[in-house]
Amino acid sequence: MAFADAEVSRRRTVLASLRLSVLQFMADPQWLIPSMIAPVVFGLVSFEMFRNAAGQDYLIYAILGAGMMSMWGQTLYGSGWATGQDRVFGTLEPTIQAPTPYLYVILGRVLWNVVSGLVGGLIVYVVVVVAAGTFPSVPNPLGFAVLFVFVMLTLAAVGVVFAAFYVYTRYAGFIQNVGEFAFYVGTGCMFPVVILPFFAWPASLFFPPTWALDALRYLAIPGYQGFGWGFGWDLVGAIGTTAVYLAIAGSVFHRVERHVLEEGNLSDY
Amino acid sequence: MTPPTPAIEAYGVSRVFDSRKGFLFREVTHTEALRGVDLVVERGAIFGLLGPNGAGKTTLTKIFSTLLLPTAGTARVLGHDVSTETAWLRPRIGLVLGGERGLYNRISGRENLRYFADLYGVPLGDRERRIDEVLERVDLVWAADRRVEEYSRGMKQKLHLARGILHRPEVLFLDEPTIGLDPKSARETRKLVRSLVGDGVTIFLTTHYMFEAEELCPEIAILSKGRIVARDSIDGLQRLVGGDRTLEAEAYGFDDREIETLRRLPGVSKVLSEEFGPSLRLTMRVRTAETTPADVAQALAGHPELSVRERRTSLEDVYLDLVEEEAR
Numbered sequence: 001m002a003f004a005d006a007e008v009s010r011r012r013t014v015l016a017s018l019r020l021s022v023l024q025f026m027a028d029p030q031w032l033i034p035s036m037i038a039p040v041v042f043g044l045v046s047f048e049m050f051r052n053a054a055g056q057d058y059l060i061y062a063i064l065g066a067g068m069m070s071m072w073g074q075t076l077y078g079s080g081w082a083t084g085q086d087r088v089f090g091t092l093e094p095t096i097q098a099p100t101p102y103l104y105v106i107l108g109r110v111l112w113n114v115v116s117g118l119v120g121g122l123i124v125y126v127v128v129v130v131a132a133g134t135f136p137s138v139p140n141p142l143g144f145a146v147l148f149v150f151v152m153l154t155l156a157a158v159g160v161v162f163a164a165f166y167v168y169t170r171y172a173g174f175i176q177n178v179g180e181f182a183f184y185v186g187t188g189c190m191f192p193v194v195i196l197p198f199f200a201w202p203a204s205l206f207f208p209p210t211w212a213l214d215a216l217r218y219l220a221i222p223g224y225q226g227f228g229w230g231f232g233w234d235l236v237g238a239i240g241t242t243a244v245y246l247a248i249a250g251s252v253f254h255r256v257e258r259h260v261l262e263e264g265n266l267s268d269y
Numbered sequence: 270m271t272p273p274t275p276a277i278e279a280y281g282v283s284r285v286f287d288s289r290k291g292f293l294f295r296e297v298t299h300t301e302a303l304r305g306v307d308l309v310v311e312r313g314a315i316f317g318l319l320g321p322n323g324a325g326k327t328t329l330t331k332i333f334s335t336l337l338l339p340t341a342g343t344a345r346v347l348g349h350d351v352s353t354e355t356a357w358l359r360p361r362i363g364l365v366l367g368g369e370r371g372l373y374n375r376i377s378g379r380e381n382l383r384y385f386a387d388l389y390g391v392p393l394g395d396r397e398r399r400i401d402e403v404l405e406r407v408d409l410v411w412a413a414d415r416r417v418e419e420y421s422r423g424m425k426q427k428l429h430l431a432r433g434i435l436h437r438p439e440v441l442f443l444d445e446p447t448i449g450l451d452p453k454s455a456r457e458t459r460k461l462v463r464s465l466v467g468d469g470v471t472i473f474l475t476t477h478y479m480f481e482a483e484e485l486c487p488e489i490a491i492l493s494k495g496r497i498v499a500r501d502s503i504d505g506l507q508r509l510v511g512g513d514r515t516l517e518a519e520a521y522g523f524d525d526r527e528i529e530t531l532r533r534l535p536g537v538s539k540v541l542s543e544e545f546g547p548s549l550r551l552t553m554r555v556r557t558a559e560t561t562p563a564d565v566a567q568a569l570a571g572h573p574e575l576s577v578r579e580r581r582t583s584l585e586d587v588y589l590d591l592v593e594e595e596a597r
Contacts, residue, residue: 012393016383020373097335098388237421
């Protein structure tokens, strides 16, 4: 028998992880709730919240609010949650023991979460449009679509860093639950951060989605003021903070993998 | 020509686990799972590691398979350090931890193997053929496309084994591979393990089953309380505990004088006593053929219910003697 003819490939690991995410999604009916049913509910609730607001752009507020609400959890925490599941299933040990760094397994999951998040956003769009009986007026539809996907990527970048916590400790779920609502409000998913007290801003600006969402609102809502420094700086901030998060993820994962081998807590759940 | 490096080496390997409890006032408990383990396993052999629960077998297996770092000491596999050369080692070693966990239950056995084949870098063009091959080797072809959640414990164990050999490792670590298997499956697993050695794979096997170690492993180490207390061939271990013959005498009680008489018989190295239901059993390890059951019967004359029998010293006897000695 020939030994160790391994062709270890990071790209292949990302694709294998993406494929596994799809298979697990298809095999588990509970996923219908966050990915299909929740966007319908969020879309209808958001439409009812904003329909009596003054102005022509209430549809955009409804779509953005509900769209982000349905997407953010899945994209931001989906990968971390899947890592938590790896602990519960006992699959974290054989996965870490595989030759490819675990970060690439996470990236495959992130890809799937971005795709399923976008599907959720699309469902919200359709629900709000059907409920309102009219299409929203978006000045730059192509730019809006591109930026929409970019918002997902900023959420995913934070999600990768969060996933490292799930590898690090079995208590990551607890930390996530504590921070979830604050993060949701703080990044301006449902409403702009500028309506929060000014002392909340600095913390918000640490997160890439805050910048990207503000940029998205600039693009979608005529006359939107946001933080006041304009669309261009929002975009620069979003790209810059996303790059920082990805760099952190790259270095954190290596250290976290080392730490869990020192602690020996991979099989704890 | 320089001899090949050993497959597995451990020099002074220790491992301490810290467990913490409490939130504001943290209490840290240190548990010494391994205490200075020295071990060398040559290539192409099956090496058996025996030990009671909590002896440190799984900890040592995880250290060798790069899932745990030693607190002190050096461990190498195929001449490479398990702490610093994991990228080189991981494609070359296989690990089967077994049990109910460690698999994706909602997808099929075949999909589980496909996923891990990709992670372990099984050549893409060869992947499907390799999956069929390992499924056949563990006799799981018939259930390959069923969800793992429908598998019995034994089927999951087989799937663990299939995953462990999928990427053709040079060294395979098997942590209690037949636990939970029915006798037929356990026998097939042992056959598979032997065939892997025929392919040149070095196997490091931990087990609770003495007959399994006896059947498979030319060399055995016994781990107790984190230390290797003995390491030899089965014959060597038998000699270590005082002989390959065991004589057993059973009656309703013996006094100290009689036990002392037995100890002085030629070739008797050890006399152990244990309660056996209402009676007492004396077990003697005997080095030579000089002392026979008749000699024992004569030394214990006066017990109407006395029965004496002779048998070969088993690995289980050796194991119990050594582990009990260590416990004392």
